[in-house]
Amino acid sequence: MLRLDSDYMAGAHPEVLAALTATNLERTTGYGTDPYCESARRLVLDACFPEGGRQHSDARVYFLEGGTQANSTVIAGLLAPHEGVLAADTGHIACHESGAIEATGHKVLTLPGADGKISAHLIDEAVAAFRADPSRDHTVAPGAVYLSQPTELGTIYTLAELEAISAVCRREGMPLFVDGARLAYALASPANDVTLPDLARLADVFYIGGTKCGALMGEAVVIPNPSILRHFTPLIKQRGGLLAKGRLLGVMFQALFTDGLYERVGANGIALAALLREALRARGYEEAAPSPTNQLFFTIPNDELEELSHIVTFEVWGAPGDHYTTVRFVTDWALTRDDIEPMLAFLAAR
Numbered sequence: 001m002l003r004l005d006s007d008y009m010a011g012a013h014p015e016v017l018a019a020l021t022a023t024n025l026e027r028t029t030g031y032g033t034d035p036y037c038e039s040a041r042r043l044v045l046d047a048c049f050p051e052g053g054r055q056h057s058d059a060r061v062y063f064l065e066g067g068t069q070a071n072s073t074v075i076a077g078l079l080a081p082h083e084g085v086l087a088a089d090t091g092h093i094a095c096h097e098s099g100a101i102e103a104t105g106h107k108v109l110t111l112p113g114a115d116g117k118i119s120a121h122l123i124d125e126a127v128a129a130f131r132a133d134p135s136r137d138h139t140v141a142p143g144a145v146y147l148s149q150p151t152e153l154g155t156i157y158t159l160a161e162l163e164a165i166s167a168v169c170r171r172e173g174m175p176l177f178v179d180g181a182r183l184a185y186a187l188a189s190p191a192n193d194v195t196l197p198d199l200a201r202l203a204d205v206f207y208i209g210g211t212k213c214g215a216l217m218g219e220a221v222v223i224p225n226p227s228i229l230r231h232f233t234p235l236i237k238q239r240g241g242l243l244a245k246g247r248l249l250g251v252m253f254q255a256l257f258t259d260g261l262y263e264r265v266g267a268n269g270i271a272l273a274a275l276l277r278e279a280l281r282a283r284g285y286e287e288a289a290p291s292p293t294n295q296l297f298f299t300i301p302n303d304e305l306e307e308l309s310h311i312v313t314f315e316v317w318g319a320p321g322d323h324y325t326t327v328r329f330v331t332d333w334a335l336t337r338d339d340i341e342p343m344l345a346f347l348a349a350r
Contacts, residue, residue: 002312006212007182007294010334011263012252013214019255020216020248030244031237032063043257044208044220048200060198060226062233063218063249064241067181068097070207070219073239075144076104077229078175078205083143085177086126088113090152093180107140115290116151120164127172130179145169148179148195150186150205154291155252159193166202175228179230182214182293184271184333188266191292200224208253214265214333215252265333269294272331272340279347280329288317290325296329312343 003009011017041061049056051097064070066157071093075085084107087094093101095107101108111122123145128135150156157165169176178199186192199206200222210218222230236242243249256262273294280298281287289297297317301324302307308314314327331340 001340004329004331005313005315006081007269008212008330010332013255013261013333015259015261016214016216016252021252023247023251026130028247029241030246032246032250034247034250036247036254037063040220040250040253040257044222047257047262048089048196048222048224050197055200055224057348058226060222060223060232062221062236063224063243063246063253064207064221065177065217065219065243065249066209066211067092067209067219068100069104069241071179072099072100072104073236073241074147074177074205074207074221074229075101075106075146076239077232077235078177079106079143080141081105081226082141083317084109084140085144085146086111086118086123086142086174087146088116088118090116090145092148092152092181093146095096095152100275108146109140113151114162114238115155117155117161118145118147118154118159118165119161120168123165123168123172123174127168127174142174144175144177146177146179148181149199150182150189150291150293150295153289153297154295155289155292156186156189156192156292157194159198161197162202169204170215175204176202178203180207180208181208181219182212182295184262185264185269185294188263188268188270189292190270197204204228208262210249210256212250212332214261216248218252229263239325258328268333268335269331272335272337275337275344276331276340278328279344283347294331297333298329299324299326304305308343308346311346 044061085108089110090113094110111118205223208220285298285300288299314329317326317328
């Protein structure tokens with residue numbers, strides 16, 4: 001059975017696993033104070049600030065175990081008690097984190113996204129509406145902006161869109177936080193024009209996903225200006241995210257940022273997504289979201305979906321319809337052409 005439910009279904013990339021095995025019996029200090037974490041931080045910062053300089057020296061990298069934990073910890077650290085975070089109504093923190101942000105005492109203030117994205121104009125309008133509200137002292141203030149690259153619908157922000165959003169955020173004094181759980185696949189997309197240095201320049205906090213991009217687990221949170229999140233390590237500890245065996249995260253990110261592995265991981269997922277996208281379109285299925293990354297959303301007749309379910313698993317996206325249902329297929333770093341060949345053959349034979 002081909003499993004395309006998500007991109008965290010396989011374990012670790014062989015090169016990551018080899019690095020873990022090679023260092024398995026070493027004894028190092030804990031909580032991310034070991035040489036492997038330090039090396040991984042340098043590699044991540046080199047990728048984000050290739051020209052070095054003061055920003056490279058000042059920036060900080062923290063390793064957390066997973067995306068929900070990274071989102072809730074960062075957002076709690078960015079916001080004052082009376083503030084909420086602006087996000088697309090389809091954003092991950094608004095839909096698929098079981099109220100993790102609300103559990104920190106902060107509200108997700110949703111905006112009507114277009115193809116999963118919010119715009120600088122929408123953010124501007126939300127801030128203006130708050131300021132114009134005579135009851136604003138009794139409401140939740142917008143205190144930060146959250147978006148993901150790619151979005152929950154697999155779409156990606158262009159460089160121009162991010163520059164406009166960043167400009168609004170800085171003008172209004174609101175931190176911009178970018179969730180990069182699937183960042184490798186955004187970076188590898190032919191439609192993408194945003195680089196890691198661009199994110200480091202435009203975002204106040206962002207993270208580089210490992211869990212869905214070749215690691216067993218882990219996300220690398222990058223803070224270009226650490227004054228925006230002071231005392232972040234105690235906050236991670238308080239929320240259960242400071243891994244005692246922190247070396248494991250350092251070893252994995254060191255491997256991901258050696259010999260272009262992070263780029264190769266993303267490229268594989270994108271290449272296989274392109275093959276599946278072409279086959280699904282050729283079959284005549286309607287694309288439900290214009291995703292250029294590794295998440296494919298298609299609306300399929302229910303009788304044909306039943307046949308398809310015998311060879312591939314997928315995620316039903318929203319409520320099933322009476323005659324048609326929208327589903328999501330997700331490719332990743334671990335899949336091969338041979339893995340998806342049965343599905344390609346099935347679609348071509350219809």
